[in-house]
Amino acid sequence: MIQIDKYKCDFCGTCVSVCPHDAIELSETTLEIDPVTCTECMNCVKACPLHVLSEEPVHAE
Ligand code: SF4
Ligand code: SF4
Numbered sequence: 302m303i304q305i306d307k308y309k310c311d312f313c314g315t316c317v318s319v320c321p322h323d324a325i326e327l328s329e330t331t332l333e334i335d336p337v338t339c340t341e342c343m344n345c346v347k348a349c350p351l352h353v354l355s356e357e358p359v360h361a362e
Contacts, residue, residue, distance in 0.1 A: 303334050303341065303354055310353040316345035 310332050317325045324338035325345060332353075334345075346354045 302336060302357060303339060303346065304357045305332055305334065306353050306355070307332065309351050311351060313350070315348050315350060316354060319344040319348040 312327060312329060312332065314327055316332075317327050320339075321342060321344065322338050322340060324335045324340075326333045326335065341356060343356065346356055
């Protein structure tokens, strides 16, 4: 799962443009990643200039 630190995001759209699967949904004030479409290729994590995105392991609870 790609984690989104929404408070840091300035909605610049860079991550959307580098996603090969069109998994990122961006509007003026929200950013969402479709966990089904996303292949965790890490393109968006590397491309985000503000380090909003990160990959975190899913913890079993
Ligand atoms: S690249 Fe980073 S700052 Fe820009 S819209 Fe994506 S998550 Fe937000
Ligand atoms: S990790 Fe890759 S597939 Fe998933 S949202 Fe980011 S760029 Fe798209």
